[in-house]
Each structure stands twice: as structure tokens, then as C-alpha cells.
Amino acid sequence: MNTDLKYTGMALDRGDPLRRDATALEQRWCAAETRIVTLCQGKLLVKQHAQAAAHASANVSQTGGALLLRRADASELIDAVIERASHRVFLGQQATHSYFAVEVSAADGQVLCDALAATFIDLRRVGPWLSAEMAALLGYAKGLLFWRQQYQFCPRCGQALHASQGGHVLSCAQVDCSCEIYPRTDPAVIMLVERTGSDGVNRCLLGRNANWVEGSFSTLAGFVEPGESLEEAVRREVQEETGVTVGEVGYVASQPWPFPSALMVGFRATALDSNITLDPHEVAEAAWFSREEVAGFGAWGDENSRHNLPRKDSIARFLIDHWLYQACSGGD
Numbered sequence: 001m002n003t004d005l006k007y008t009g010m011a012l013d014r015g016d017p018l019r020r021d022a023t024a025l026e027q028r029w030c031a032a033e034t035r036i037v038t039l040c041q042g043k044l045l046v047k048q049h050a051q052a053a054a055h056a057s058a059n060v061s062q063t064g065g066a067l068l069l070r071r072a073d074a075s076e077l078i079d080a081v082i083e084r085a086s087h088r089v090f091l092g093q094q095a096t097h098s099y100f101a102v103e104v105s106a107a108d109g110q111v112l113c114d115a116l117a118a119t120f121i122d123l124r125r126v127g128p129w130l131s132a133e134m135a136a137l138l139g140y141a142k143g144l145l146f147w148r149q150q151y152q153f154c155p156r157c158g159q160a161l162h163a164s165q166g167g168h169v170l171s172c173a174q175v176d177c178s179c180e181i182y183p184r185t186d187p188a189v190i191m192l193v194e195r196t197g198s199d200g201v202n203r204c205l206l207g208r209n210a211n212w213v214e215g216s217f218s219t220l221a222g223f224v225e226p227g228e229s230l231e232e233a234v235r236r237e238v239q240e241e242t243g244v245t246v247g248e249v250g251y252v253a254s255q256p257w258p259f260p261s262a263l264m265v266g267f268r269a270t271a272l273d274s275n276i277t278l279d280p281h282e283v284a285e286a287a288w289f290s291r292e293e294v295a296g297f298g299a300w301g302d303e304n305s306r307h308n309l310p311r312k313d314s315i316a317r318f319l320i321d322h323w324l325y326q327a328c329s330g331g332d
């Protein structure tokens with residue numbers, strides 16, 4: 001299946017063997033064609049607007065609104081910012097180009113913004129408009145750097161952690177501890193629950209999270225807990241949030257969701273009953289909707305619509321579209 005999901009399809013070779021060669025990595029870091037994803041306080045460097053970016057084109061390569069700094073074109077000022085950045089990570093390579101990501105300080109972030117007519121922005125704000133490859137690259141960089149910032153001290157003994165393997169392994173400085181930390185992803189299940197009623201109409205179960213604005217409806221979702229399979233997590237979450245019992249559970253697709261560090265694992269599930277009992281702490285409202293009703297939903301953020309679809313770049317939207325436009329897969 002061509003999922004066409006945002007934040008998937010990263011085009012780089014992640015270069016695992018290269019991560020283990022510190023000398024070669026240092027050479028790549030200094031190479032003229034190396035490209036650098038730059039973050040500041042978790043936000044990504046993007047062009048302020050098209051005209052301003054055009055003025056800065058001598059210094060940067062531009063793709064879909066995102067600015068990747070290029071060593072070859074960087075001025076002395078920008079080079080100095082890059083060199084003193086914290087948490088440098090090697091992302092991978094494509095053809096002869098190597099890609100790194102760095103986190104710069106707030107002060108250095110301002111230096112870049114002034115020099116490049118750029119700004120730092122949350123990936124969620126630009127994600128839907130980025131090319132698939134760029135969105136995946138930036139999501140990868142954001143996720144990796146978030147992890148680096150979360151783990152600055154050893155969780156076992158509290159000593160400082162040192163990065164190796166291109167920033168993909170963190171090791172405790174305390175010799176008799178030797179704790180090693182690897183990048184982590186938190187698995188979450190997200191599921192389109194469906195049921196064919198006694199009237200022969202197939203409907204899906206959508207809800208509005210207690211923290212969302214009126215009109216925002218989506219598939220149910222939740223984090224996987226220790227000691228349960230993905231399928232068990234689907235059944236538990238649906239039961240807890242809506243009181244609906246789920247039978248068959250089938251995998252559809254997955255999506256990295258670097259907000260900040262989840263892997264969304266998408267399912268289509270068949271409900272065994274339709275009575276809804278809400279957990280008001282989690283879900284403000286939930287209901288069964290036919291395809292005809294969902295097809296009439298407004299776009300995400302539409303203030304004039306009673307029911308709106310999820311964001312275009314989300315797997316929730318993908319699961320709903322998958323259900324809307326493909327043959328009914330089950331029911332009773």
C-alpha cells in the first residue's frame with residue numbers, strides 16, 4: 001500500500017557504518033557540500049517569506065520553505081554559529097552529501113534569523129505544506145534532537161552523558177556505571193473503529209479529545225502500556241475512552257510523529273457493540289458517523305463547521321480517508 005503519510009519516506013541513507021567512524025564523520029561535518037538542519041528550542045529554521053529567502057539564496061539551499069545551511073556557502077558568522085551549536089547529530093547521507101542537525105542557543109538563533117531573513121517555527125505549523133522528503137527529514141532531526149535534550153544526564157547515576165556514533169549513542173561518563181542510552185520512540189496506537197448496524201449502514205467511531213476545541217473530531221488513540229501487545233492496546237484504549245468493545249483488529253500503517261517522540265501505529269478495528277460510555281477526562285464527545293456524514297465534515301480548523309476532519313498530515317486523517325474511500329472491511 002502506498003501510504004503517502006507525512007513524516008515517512010525519509011530519503012537519506014542513515015549511514016550506520018559511518019556513525020562508527022569518528023574521523024570520517026568529522027571530515028563529513030567539515031565538507032563543503034554538507035547540509036545542516038538547524039533547530040532552536042525545538043523549532044526549525046525556515047524562510048521568513050519567499051522574497052526574503054530569495055535575498056538569502058547565496059547562503060542557503062532552500063527546499064519547501066525549510067532552510068538547510070550549507071557549509072560551502074556559510075559566511076564566517078554562520079559558520080561560527082554552526083560550530084558552537086550543541087547536540088550535533090549525524091542524520092545520514094544522500095549521494096555525496098552528508099546531513100547533520102544541530103540545536104543552537106536562543107542568541108545564536110537570532111543571529112541566524114537576522115542574517116538569513118529567516119525564522120524558527122514549529123514543525124507542526126509547516127508540516128502539511130512541506131514535501132514528503134523534507135517533512136520526513138525534519139521530523140527525524142527534530143525527534144533525534146529532542147531525545148538528546150531529554151537525556152543530558154545518566155538516569156542511573158546522574159553523571160554527564162557523552163555522545164558517540166554521530167550522536168546516536170549516549171554513554172555515562174562514570175566508568176563503573178557504563179550505562180548506554182539509545183534513541184527512543186514511544187509507541188502509540190491509533191484506530192478507526194467501525195461497525196455495521198442493524199440498518200446495514202457501516203459507521204465509524206470518532207471522538208473529540210477533552211483538550212481539543214469544539215468541532216475537532218478524530219480517531220481514538222493512546223499510548224501502549226508495558227506488558228501489552230499493540231492489539232491489546234487498541235482494545236483497552238477504545239474500552240477505556242468510549243466503553244465500546246472491540247473484536248477484530250487489523251494493522252493499516254504507521255507514522256513517526258515527532259511531537260515530541262511518538263510512533264503512531266494505525267489500525268482498523270471492528271466493534272462488537274455500539275453503546276458509548278465516555279471517559280470525560282479523556283473524551284469530551286464521541287459518536288458513530290456514516291461515510292456520508294464524514295464526507296460532509298469541514299477541514300481541520302474550520303470554525304464554521306460542527307464537525308471537522310483531523311489535520312491533513314496526520315495518520316488519523318489517513319485512516320479516515322482509507323475508510324471513506326475503500327471498501328467496507330467488516331462489521332456484523
Ligand SMILES: [Zn+2]
Pocket residue numbers: 154155156157158159172173174177178179
Ligand atoms: Zn551512569
